[in-house]
Amino acid sequence: MSTTSILSLPRIGVLAVQGDVREHLAALDALGADAVTVRRPAEVESIDGLVIPGGESTVMDKLVRAFDLREPLLRRIAEGMPAYGSCAGMIMLADRIADGRPDQQTLGGLDITVRRNAFGRQVDSFEQDLDYAWRDAGATGTVHAVFIRAPWVEQVGPEVEVLARVSEGAAAGRIVAVRQGNLMATSFHPEVGADRRIHAEFVSIVREHRLQQSGARQSPEREDTA
Ligand SMILES: NC(=O)CC[C@H](N)C(=O)O
DSSP states (O other): OOOSOTTSOOEEEEEOSSSSHHHHHHHHHHTTOEEEEEOSHHHHHTOSEEEEOSSOHHHHHHHHHHTTOHHHHHHHHHTTOOEEEETHHHHHHEEEETTOOTTOOOOOOEEEEEETTTTOSTTSEEEEEEOOOOOSTTOOSOEEEEEESOOEEEEEOTTOEEEEEOOSSTTTTOEEEEEETTEEEESSOGGGSSOOHHHHHHHHHHHHHHHHHHHHHHHHHHHHHO
C-alpha cells in the first residue's frame, strides 16, 4: 500500500522481469493510473495493485525467484493486494498447473487449475469475440480476445467467478477469464488492442481496495474520539 494520499492516483505495478510489460504500462497509463515497473523487492511494497503480463511462465517463475521477488509478492497477495494476470500471468496466479513441470512454481492465490498451451500447437494464436461478465455497470458488450499460446482454466474452486468462456470451435465452453476477490486473470491479452475495459475493471478493483484500506486505517481513530 503506498503511503501517499488516498486522493492520489492508484499506483499499479507491472511485473517487469519478462513479457509484454510496455503494453500493460500504456493501458494503465491511459486509464490515469500511476503505472510503474516492478523488478526489485522494495518496489513490491510501494504499489496498490500488480499486473503480471503475458510471456513465458517458466522463465517468469525462475526470474521472480532470482530477483528475490517471490517472498514479497506472496506476502502482498496474501494480504489482499489486487493482482491481474494475463496469459502467463494467469498461470503465475493459479494455485495449480495441470501436468505442471515439477520444477515450475506459481505464486498462486486463485483457486484454479490451468493447463498451459492448452489450445494446441496447430492453433498457436487465434482471436474470438467473447461474452464477458462485466462488473462495471458502464461496460457492456463482447470482448475481442487475442489468444497467444494461451492456457485455459480446467477447474475452478467455489469462490471463483467465471467471467468468460471460449465461444466457438473445439474449445467452446472452456473458461478463459476468472475473478476471485481482488485477483483477476484472463487467458487472452487485452493489452494488445485499444480496448481498455478489462484494465479499467482492474483499476476499479484497485481503487476500491485502497478505499477499504484507508477506511480500515481510520476507524480505530474514530472509535477513540467517539
Ligand atoms: N502469451 C503467453 O503468455 C503464453 C504463455 C506461455 N505459453 C506459458 O506457458 O507461460
